[in-house]
Amino acid sequence: MTYRIQLPSSDGQLEGYNLVGTAPVKPKLGVKFNRIAYSAAHVVSNPLAPHEPWLDCAVDWDATIAYRKHLWKLGLGVAEAMDTAQRGMGLDWPTSLTLIQRSIDASKDVPGAFLASGCGTDHLNLDRVSTVDEVIAAYEFQMEAIEKLGGKLIIMASRALARVAKSPADYERVYDRILSQAKQPVLLHWLGDVFDPALTGYWGNKDTDKAMETALGIIQAHANKVDGIKISLLDKDKEIQMRRRLPANVRMYTGDDFNYAELIAGDGQGEHVVQKQSDALLGIFDAIAPAASAALGELAQGNVEKFHAILGPTVPLSRHIFKAPTRFYKTGVVFMAWLNGHQKHFTMVGGQQSTRSVIHLAELFKLADAANLLEHPDLALHRMKTMLAMHGVE
Numbered sequence: 001m002t003y004r005i006q007l008p009s010s011d012g013q014l015e016g017y018n019l020v021g022t023a024p025v026k027p028k029l030g031v032k033f034n035r036i037a038y039s040a041a042h043v044v045s046n047p048l049a050p051h052e053p054w055l056d057c058a059v060d061w062d063a064t065i066a067y068r069k070h071l072w073k074l075g076l077g078v079a080e081a082m083d084t085a086q087r088g089m090g091l092d093w094p095t096s097l098t099l100i101q102r103s104i105d106a107s108k109d110v111p112g113a114f115l116a117s118g119c120g121t122d123h124l125n126l127d128r129v130s131t132v133d134e135v136i137a138a139y140e141f142q143m144e145a146i147e148k149l150g151g152k153l154i155i156m157a158s159r160a161l162a163r164v165a166k167s168p169a170d171y172e173r174v175y176d177r178i179l180s181q182a183k184q185p186v187l188l189h190w191l192g193d194v195f196d197p198a199l200t201g202y203w204g205n206k207d208t209d210k211a212m213e214t215a216l217g218i219i220q221a222h223a224n225k226v227d228g229i230k231i232s233l234l235d236k237d238k239e240i241q242m243r244r245r246l247p248a249n250v251r252m253y254t255g256d257d258f259n260y261a262e263l264i265a266g267d268g269q270g271e272h273v274v275q276k277q278s279d280a281l282l283g284i285f286d287a288i289a290p291a292a293s294a295a296l297g298e299l300a301q302g303n304v305e306k307f308h309a310i311l312g313p314t315v316p317l318s319r320h321i322f323k324a325p326t327r328f329y330k331t332g333v334v335f336m337a338w339l340n341g342h343q344k345h346f347t348m349v350g351g352q353q354s355t356r357s358v359i360h361l362a363e364l365f366k367l368a369d370a371a372n373l374l375e376h377p378d379l380a381l382h383r384m385k386t387m388l389a390m391h392g393v394e
Contacts, residue, residue: 003381007362008393019369021377024290025310027074031297035264035277036251038077038116039285039292040084041068042333043091043099044342045349053351057095063343064099065106070342072113074293076285078103079154079187081118083195084283086330088159090350093123093142101149116187117146120156129160132170139178153186154230154281155179159198168204168214175218185227187253187281190215192233194326208233212242223247228274230255230281234326236263244275254278257322257329261311264296265304283329284318287336288373317367320360328355332364339368339380346387358391 003019044067049058068078080103081087081096091099100117107113121138129135135158146153155178165171179186193200203211219226228251231239236259243252251274254263266277285292295311298304321332331352338346347353365384374380388394 003377005381005384005388006393007365007384007388008359009362010359012359014393017366019374019377019381020372021369021374022372023375023377024372025294027290027293028297031075031300033075033296034300035296036077036253036279037075037285037292037296038079038114038253038281039071039289040079040082040281040283041071041286042330042337043085043349044334044337045345045347047345047347053347053349057090057092057349059095059099059349060343061102065102067337067342068103068106069110071286071289072107072110074289075112075296076289076293077114077116078107079116079118079281080151082154082156082189082283083191083327084286084330084333085118086349086352087118087120087156088122088196089327089330090348090352093120096122097142097145100146100151104149104151116152116154118156118189119143119146119153119186121158121160122156124160126160126163129164132161132164132174135161135164136174136177139174140181143178143182147183152184152227153182154189155186156189157191157196157199157202159196162199162202165204168210171202171204171214172218176221179218179222179225182225185225187227188215188219188229189255190229190231190233191255192231192235194234194324195232196327208235208238212238216242216245219250220247223250226250228253228279232256234258234322239263239278240267243278244270246272246274248272248274250274252278253281255281255283257282257284257318258315260284260318261295261308261315264311265299265307283333284314284321287321287333288314288317288371290375291371291373313371314373317364317371317373320364320367325355328352331356332361335361335364336368336373339365339383340373340375341379346383358388358393361387
């Protein structure tokens with residue numbers, strides 16, 4: 001059967017497109033990965049809730065938790081309440097904590113499910129924060145709430161800390177305090193300003209190499225309290241540079257949605273295993289979950305060529321979804337979930353579905369098809385036509 005659709009091109013004209021329509025490769029059952037792989041998971045909004053979309057946060061809890069169970073069944077972990085879940089862009093702290101609690105509860109029903117949850121300072125009013133002590137207290141507040149639920153922590157980068165810190169010493173003071181009291185090893189998150197301009201100069205320096213020195217110093221001083229660090233700089237050379245300097249027990253979790261395939265495969269250089277390859281904590285794994293699972297299964301069996309054959313074609317899609325302004329990538333992730341039938345609508349918390357143009361989404365559709373990521377081509381085609389009709393393309 002031929003699937004054909006008229007799609008808008010970059011010049012605003014309509015062009016015919018024939019879908020390849022090949023469904024994602026199915027992961028092999030029972031294969032244990034040789035990389036730890038978290039997917040930062042999105043939330044499904046509830047468009048029927050009585051609320052103001054730009055001001056209030058309404059979540060469809062059933063659909064949101066169902067998607068996490070989908071990820072777990074594919075062998076992926078869930079990084080909860082992170083930026084992919086629109087943390088800081090529509091998802092507030094009280095709703096984030098509810099999300100964390102519901103996910104922890106749901107994980108108990110899925111054998112082998114693993115989960116880590118974002119801990120930050122986003123309940124603070126940035127206009128009123130003036131001291132590092134306030135930042136420490138904010139981290140401790142969220143730490144206590146998540147650990148009380150039995151959650152594993154991802155220490156997220158703090159806009160408040162970036163705002164009030166005057167030197168690398170302020171970062172050292174905050175992280176020394178937080179890590180010293182963590183109940184179990186945590187993941188650190190270095191989110192670059194390409195994802196969030198409010199985090200410019202994180203670790204106390206706009207020079208990435210100098211910032212890295214501060215981060216490494218903190219990790220080395222607390223290596224027994226750090227499971228790993230996720231860096232989201234979209235710079236593979238910086239990730240490799242830092243990876244080769246990590247302590248033997250501290251993992252590099254790639255957050256590079258441009259170069260994840262080669263970073264996960266690794267380069268074999270370094271004294272310790274963690275220095276030779278990256279594990280993963282990626283927003284794009286939400287959108288490409290079946291392919292990610294299948295590829296990781298092949299890698300675990302030593303089939304490196306098959307790993308790249310499955311994952312490589314997904315990279316152009318990811319680079320498109322995460323193109324500048326990168327912080328709007330969540331729109332592409334949710335669009336993919338809608339195309340693939342994991343939610344009934346294409347609306348987002350905070351009305352964020354409006355952050356990408358119809359031309360951007362049309363190109364995303366083509367790239368997803370080329371990467372064999374449309375799970376039900378007929379449904380995807382119908383939904384793409386529906387979205388186009390809403391934009392005047394009949």
